[in-house]
Amino acid sequence: MEKKAALLGGEFLIKETSPDQIFIPEEFDEEQLMIAATCVDFVESEVAPHFDALDNHQEGLMPSLLKKAGEMGLLGISIPEQYEGFGQSFLTNMKANEAIGSAYSFSVAFMAHTGIGTLPLLYYGNEDQHNKYLPKLASGEMLAAYCLTEPGAGSDANAGKTKAVLTEDGSHYVLNGQKMWITNGGFADLLTVFAKIDNDRVLSAFLVERNTPGITMNPEEHKMGIKGSSTRQIFFNDVKVPVENLLGKRGEGFRIALNILHIGRIKLGATVLGGMRRAINNSVSYANERKQFGSFLSEFGAIKHKMAEQVVKMFSTESAIYRASKDIQDTIKASLEGGKSYGEANIEGIAEYEPECALLKVYGSESLDYIVDEMVQIFGGMGFSSEAPADRSYRDSRINRIFEGTNEINRMITVDSIMKKGLKKRINLFEKAREILADPEAISSVNSSGDGFSAKMKQIENLKKVVLILMPLAQDTFQRKLMFEEEILMNISDAIMGVYILESTALRVEKLRSRGSDKIALYDDMLEVLTYTVVSQVKQVSFEAIGAILPETEATKYAEILEKLTYIKPGNTKEARRRIADKLIDDGLYKF
Numbered sequence: 001m002e003k004k005a006a007l008l009g010g011e012f013l014i015k016e017t018s019p020d021q022i023f024i025p026e027e028f029d030e031e032q033l034m035i036a037a038t039c040v041d042f043v044e045s046e047v048a049p050h051f052d053a054l055d056n057h058q059e060g061l062m063p064s065l066l067k068k069a070g071e072m073g074l075l076g077i078s079i080p081e082q083y084e085g086f087g088q089s090f091l092t093n094m095k096a097n098e099a100i101g102s103a104y105s106f107s108v109a110f111m112a113h114t115g116i117g118t119l120p121l122l123y124y125g126n127e128d129q130h131n132k133y134l135p136k137l138a139s140g141e142m143l144a145a146y147c148l149t150e151p152g153a154g155s156d157a158n159a160g161k162t163k164a165v166l167t168e169d170g171s172h173y174v175l176n177g178q179k180m181w182i183t184n185g186g187f188a189d190l191l192t193v194f195a196k197i198d199n200d201r202v203l204s205a206f207l208v209e210r211n212t213p214g215i216t217m218n219p220e221e222h223k224m225g226i227k228g229s230s231t232r233q234i235f236f237n238d239v240k241v242p243v244e245n246l247l248g249k250r251g252e253g254f255r256i257a258l259n260i261l262h263i264g265r266i267k268l269g270a271t272v273l274g275g276m277r278r279a280i281n282n283s284v285s286y287a288n289e290r291k292q293f294g295s296f297l298s299e300f301g302a303i304k305h306k307m308a309e310q311v312v313k314m315f316s317t318e319s320a321i322y323r324a325s326k327d328i329q330d331t332i333k334a335s336l337e338g339g340k341s342y343g344e345a346n347i348e349g350i351a352e353y354e355p356e357c358a359l360l361k362v363y364g365s366e367s368l369d370y371i372v373d374e375m376v377q378i379f380g381g382m383g384f385s386s387e388a389p390a391d392r393s394y395r396d397s398r399i400n401r402i403f404e405g406t407n408e409i410n411r412m413i414t415v416d417s418i419m420k421k422g423l424k425k426r427i428n429l430f431e432k433a434r435e436i437l438a439d440p441e442a443i444s445s446v447n448s449s450g451d452g453f454s455a456k457m458k459q460i461e462n463l464k465k466v467v468l469i470l471m472p473l474a475q476d477t478f479q480r481k482l483m484f485e486e487e488i489l490m491n492i493s494d495a496i497m498g499v500y501i502l503e504s505t506a507l508r509v510e511k512l513r514s515r516g517s518d519k520i521a522l523y524d525d526m527l528e529v530l531t532y533t534v535v536s537q538v539k540q541v542s543f544e545a546i547g548a549i550l551p552e553t554e555a556t557k558y559a560e561i562l563e564k565l566t567y568i569k570p571g572n573t574k575e576a577r578r579r580i581a582d583k584l585i586d587d588g589l590y591k592f
């Protein structure tokens with residue numbers, strides 16, 4: 001029987017995890033790696049030759065590539081076999097997303113179709129809806145889009161004005177309204193449209209076929225990046241949708257939208273890994289070819305520093321994404337075994353890890369942005385030329401901080417969802433926090449200055465204590481008004497994100513050690529570099545937060561404790577980075 005996930009969502013803040021409780025990417029089996037390799041082959045042979053043509057919106061090219069992916073079974077990876085899909089697990093799906101993620105605009109179209117376009121139907125649809133549409137979505141005969149955003153309803157998605165009114169004979173809903181920023185809008189055949197029925201305060205969801213009379217759209221948006229993806233405004237003018245195309249229950253649309261976005265977030269975290277790999281590989285190959293002052297760029301310490309940082313960001317994103325994905329998968333399996341339907345089990349599994357999904361979206365997108373920014377810098381003037389690959393990587397990366405919920409919204413979700421779990425006593429967050437606050441002596445006596453795994457875990461425990469000090473203090477000080485103290489929530493969120501990323505990486509490295517990895521010294525180097533970054537960030541945000549939460553004298557008292565908890569003993573990160581970069585330079589590509 002499949003074991004349950006190690007911890008509940010958000011519980012990592014109050015409980016220890018051991019290396020054997022987490023999944024690491026080195027544990028993917030042959031079949032999973034073969035599926036990923038098929039995706040990579042597809043990208044390199046079928047999509048990469050058309051990157052320019054896609055960005056120039058060559059008529060019909062994007063849908064034809066999506067249909068080709070469908071013929072190869074790639075659009076149906078997560079669709080069960082009974083609907084002619086490939087029926088693969090959550091983890092396999094994530095690995096496939098990583099592989100497709102290097103395909104710039106194509107990956108956006110692919111993710112919109114397989115993710116937000118297909119999953120509302122897959123998880124909330126009834127048997128008739130499944131039978132009617134899923135096989136066509138799996139094969140690519142129909143392509144999908146997700147229509148939530150409106151001119152007046154972006155981050156505030158429930159503010160949408162699109163209306164649905166039941167016809168007198170009760171056979172149809174009549175939709176009127178406008179959606180914007182709809183990915184795949186120009187060619188999608190099946191739209192999941194969110195609208196309010198009559199005077200409802202919350203949204204409902206509808207499956208709308210594109211050829212229904214009354215649907216019109218604006219020309220393609222001119223965008224900064226992902227120029228090849230289709231992005232349209234769509235208008236609904238008296239569009240008659242059969243009542244059987246209501247998805248889920250009346251008023252369930254907002255919940256559907258949010259739950260699908262949780263998945264979209266962790267999927268985005270996996271997708272950006274593909275972009276990272278391509279950017280790192282292009283960075284090192286350029287640095288290994290270009291000479292200045294008689295040396296290759298890759299011989300300069302400042303360039304090694306950048307490349308090592310790129311590697312550490314990718315390695316740490318990977319560590320955390322696949323840890324969370326396996327926890328989600330285990331939770332889904334346990335729910336299925338407990339008798340839940342396929343849709344319910346998936347939704348519950350993913351909703352449980354709402355905080356992890358949100359923080360992984362933020363960390364993944366910001367890591368990719370860092371990597372592509374340094375890629376431009378490594379390319380120098382050529383980084384600014386549209387003839388070199390840095391240009392597209394840089395422009396296409398930026399959207400990831402905006403869609404699937406902006407990073408500001410996701411930072412707030414991270415804190416909010418953990419606090420809610422604590423307040424509802426799903427996790428013992430506040431009990432644990434009060435214990436810590438009640439015994440400042442114990443906090444002050446912490447010592448994380450040793451070496452080895454247990455010292456590392458002690459150091460991470462100290463960072464968790466930082467969060468556990470800040471959360472109740474913020475809650476007590478501001479109570480219901482805490483939601484208006486967004487700067488503090490952002491600070492706390494960054495500390496939580498740092499903890500999860502660092503712990504996931506430390507656990508992966510330890511597991512690799514126990515497996516006898518021959519690269520363990522390099523993994524230790526990566527962990528050392530990451531620890532410096534995370535600890536100093538947690539220190540900064542915790543000082544900012546405490547100063548904003550408490551009056552000066554009290555803040556000073558806590559600052560002394562925070563100082564101790566964020567102590568880091570000096571180490572030679574310069575040499576650690578050089579060793580990481582040298583491995584990248586020798587291999588000529590990311591092979592860690």
Ligand SMILES: Cc1cc2nc3c(=O)[nH]c(=O)nc-3n(C[C@H](O)[C@H](O)[C@H](O)COP(=O)(O)OP(=O)(O)OC[C@H]3O[C@@H](n4cnc5c(N)ncnc54)[C@H](O)[C@@H]3O)c2cc1C
Binds near residue numbers: 148403
């Ligand atoms: C290329 C592209 C493709 C997209 N694809 C789709 C799609 O397929 N389907 C779909 O439905 N939507 C799609 N979107 C829409 C996307 O999800 C929204 O753009 C996004 O949710 C942000 O909404 P907004 O643009 O209205 O920004 P706003 O909500 O106006 O936000 C503007 C700024 O204010 C901040 N902000 C807003 N509210 C708060 C708050 N309470 N506290 C703090 N800061 C806040 C935001 O973080 C952001 O920095 C797409 C967008 C783009 C650009």
